Amino acid sequence: MRLYSASSEETLRARKLLTDWVGEGFLTTAQYQLLEKETVSDLRTTNIFLRLVLFLFTLISVGAAVALFFKVFLSRPSDQTVGVFLLIFTTVCYTAAEVAVSQARLYRYGVEEALAVCSVGFLCAGMQAALFGGRPYSSTPDAAQSLVPAAGAAFSLWIWLRFGRSYAFLAAMVFVVFLPGYWTSSHSAQHLMVAAFYAIGLVGMVVVRSRHRFDYLDEGYSLVEALLWLGIYAAINLKLSSLDMPTPWWSGTRAASEFARPIYWTTWVLIWCLPPIVLARGIRKKDRFVIAVGAIVAVLTFVTNKPYLGWPRHTWDPMLLGILLSGVALFIRRWLARGPGGIRHGFTAVRLSGKDKHWMNAGSAMLGLVSPHSITPGPQTSSPDVRFGGGHSGGGGASGEF
């Protein structure tokens, strides 16, 4: 099913690991040069920046070419005609992506990825235009129209399986979000259906992953599992995914009116149960992405708990959260450091990979530029109400008013 051979991908992985290890001093340069010769892959790769630019220009070229086709060859086409031609372009783009991989051996090169993405976009637009174009808008759910997101989800899953790009799986998850809206108008049922879809995917992923613990597929599967956990959490946390989220965030007065009480309070219990479960699985499997999602959903639970309970938020809540986060980080670091060799239960706080340092350097420079704007306080109003603002001209908050 996969376009790339297992040995090619495993060889690329081995090559990356060698680069990392020689950078950390675990291998000598002479050893690296010797072993590098044994990890030559037939796949053509590029660096992340060229990949992004190639992706962008492929999108521009394909989009402009399709638009030019409609402009030159079709004057005032019907929706059905547009749809049929878009479906033809779906086939053309997908075939081009397959050829780019099978003939040019492109691997995470941007070009084949953009072609695959275009094929998904054209499929959905084409199906919508061909099957449902010209239909008047109706507020009542129409199950037949779910065919479009269903096809989008299925095709995205195929792209994920075939090309191995995890963002295609994320696209499939996004398509799934739209499905229940065509089947029922009940928000509770929609949330439950989405969570059920993701849960089924999660069970399947857990079963499949167990066979690929130490091979090239593990990282991709790990990311997909983490996305599914995050998706389940987002579906069951009604204060996170509900469209009128800002109201309870600021006033804290709105409660369970939109959802049936049993469902509302069941989801409240679940948002407290899920973080420890996710964290426990991530820690047990030593899975970086799942641990990260566990931490994220734990923070989200703290942040959304008050709106859930209808309690008012306080201005010092972020301070308490900050103290909690820093305290947990410091405690874990010290606890690990006190273990023999700085290791406890197979975990360490010491940096073992050059990638970590690279991410830290890039992140610190970028976040340092962004953060002053996000924390700048605004002026006080007559009542002690909640208010954000300020942060002019990148002045690190010095231009805010009190």
Added chain:
Amino acid sequence: MPGCRHGIRGPESEVFMTILTRLEQWKEESKISPEQHDHLAGLSRGEPFSLFLELNVLLYAGVLAFVAGLGWTVSTWSQQLGDIVVLTVLSTILGACTWYCFSRAPAWSPAETPAPSPIFDYVLYLGSLVWLVELAYLENRFHLLSGKLDPYLLATAGLFFFLAYRFDNRFVLSLGLSSLAGWFGLTISHWSGHQDATYRQCALLYCLLVGGGGALLDRRGLKPHFFGTYLNIVANVLFWAVLSGVFERQGYGLWFFALLVACAASLAWGLARRQFAFVAYAAVYGYVGVSSMFLRGVTDETVVLSYFVVTGVATLVVLVQIGRRFGRPA
């Protein structure tokens, strides 16, 4: 295929070697020592599993959330709490952070210096952010400089540059660059005349100052690892400024020429130093600028779309050639 006896079956029943079987083979062939094998095999299996990145992200998020809450609380409750309480709390945190950093810091070195403790960088960052909150509070409550924020921003930028170089901290360096940009922007806003043109000139001056300063410090060997941060910020500000000139209705010729020069310089630098972010800047900003020139006044949709097809494919071909000759996975 050498080593197939160690291979495992993949999803398509294809036999391939995992990194563990490769390490085993390399050990048997004496290409790596048994100690190296044990260590590298352990790393491949996640034994030990490093939480370095996760703990750092948690600390960063903690500091940011704390200061956000602090600023929010101060701005909301300042009248109820009173100036003395607010300033005492802020000054205490600031003083504690300052004391911690100066008492723990190792002797200064112009080279890259590791932080003396895992939390050191975050304490410094916390102190810097609290300084910003306190400064804003002081000015807005007491109007020490009659609402003129320029001197504050310039002084703050200077302070952050000093702290960044003293303690080797990229977070604070970025704060300094951000504050300096804020000072330039705020100063210009007081000037009369054509604002867009003035802002553009100001951005160029900022690029000249920051780029020149960064290059000078790099040549002197003062924290040369900071140079990448300077260059990336300068490149983006410069391209935005020049592009805004290209978009002008009149007098854009010089700006277009400047854009071409900037793109050529960025491309040359990126290829020479294998820093492909600069190749990407040249491609994207250059394409936007050149497209705006060529399509200026063109209203025929067919021409516009044809332009994007031809130039898009041409750019792709050039980038693929660059990728073949120079591009290695980052």
